[in-house]
Amino acid sequence: MAAGVKSWKKILYEDQGFPDHYVDASFLDELRKNLYTRTYDYWTVVIESGVIVQQLCSVCIFVVVFLFMDMQLLQAETLVSVSGGLCLLGYLVHCLLTSVGRIQSDRSFADDLKTFLIFAGFSYCLSPILVSLTETIATDTIYAMTTVMLIANLLFHDYGTSAPMVSGVLSLNAGLFASVCLASRLQTTLHSFATVTFAVELFALWPALRRNLRQAVSCCHVLMTTLVAMVTLLLVSCISLTATVLLALAIVFITLLCPAWLIWLQTYKNNIHGPWDEAAIQQ
Template identity: 35%
Template sequence: MASRRQERRDECHVCGRATTGDKKIWRKILWEEQPYEDWYVDSSFLEQLRTNENVREYDYWGMTKSSAALTQQMSLVLIFFAIFVNSSKGVWSWHFLACIDIIVAFMGYGALQSCGDMEIDVLQMTKESLLFTATLSILSPVLRTLTESYAADSIWALSISLTGIHLISHDYTYINGTTYKYAGTIALNAAIFTSVLLASLLHSNEQVFSFVLFAIEVFAICPIVQHNIKKTSESMHLSLTMVLFTTALLLMWPIAPLVSVVVLVTAVFITFVCPLWLMHAQEYKNEIQGPWDIAQIEPQQ
């Protein structure tokens, strides 16, 4: 077998005759047959090897501040569930919940106005809001009786699963001001579906209307407000995080102290421990690049 390979190497690739002298110098080309095996590796193969060229050096406090977006969303979810429990148990009336909806709407409008980056047509926004609230009030009886044939345990299990999907698929880069277009469609759909499921467990059409309206304000409009606040001022962004997190713990503690403790520990772990964990893992990263990589063509400006 070895003799046959040697004979092939000594033959001319054009006429098949035996050649004399040394082999041709290996060239990195494909359009010409060369007297080398397909798996041949030249001594210059690793000259262009580059190690950890694109490894990013992380800033601990920068990552800590970036985790505020996740803390905000966890807080909003906790507030959402606390308001549902208080409404379903009759602790809060639908009048009180409607007042919360109005306060949240005015606070969001004021925050967008103070940021100054968005041009808001007040008249058009008012028309759309009235049309939406009228449609929601008509659909409230349907939403209240939507899951009458299902057990409450099944609704809770599905709601918790959808909440997990919402937290995982939420667009945190948009909240942090890194991108300018919200890409959390799956997270938004999961949150709205959760609100519809939980609203079917409430006792009156007015409660359903107020609760679903609150969910839309929190999950559909709040990301826009959070995005603009982060772009305007990082201190306002961090202050909003503290306010939301404190409010969430205060509302949830009388209902489920264990859940409040778990959320507190989770937030501390994500904010302060995970950045250290990531920076420590970077020490073991070994990224190599060389001539075997696919060429990356940069578009012309």
């Protein structure tokens, strides 16, 4: 630096004779790139993507069950019995995980029983209203609203990551709204009751049990994803071969191609960090 030339300092409390936006070459000395870049392992991401597949399969199972009842291939009594048995089995698994200390729960059996009785009683009493709730609305409109709500259920579902758009309450409400729409297109009050209760099991209880099982016994996550996918493909194949192929392609895309795509995109990550970052107070 030539003699008599004043050097610039990164301070704001004195007039240095430079414009406010002036910086010299030393300003970039603190430039750092990709400080917090996370390195992903392909098979780890494949396993983690099973959460998305499970939720997608839950939505598909719900739609298939509705179509079975709408085509009178499934009786409402059968659905109530099967879903009730599965709910009881899931609750026993939950109690087992709680008793061995794998998960923590502050609810007692009396609390759970009271919640079940209240929900079942209100659902059954309101079923006659659900049957005639949307008589003045066209069926195409009902199906369109159902489609939008099920997509919202998938988009806002809590997959175990923190993101601004994640909202378990919104996802659950969207799923229940879709079940109410479809229940209003069935024949009897028992059909409506069976549809709504089955939706609660799929969109509220089943995700909670999945999270508990994954937390308690992580090795069962892959087995559960495979089993749910196979059952869903089998059920969908009873409705449409085209839908089965599309669902299989979607599962392959989510579990195998998307993880590879994510890892490939990481090579283009270019986050910069430096003195221009917002100051963080160290306590």
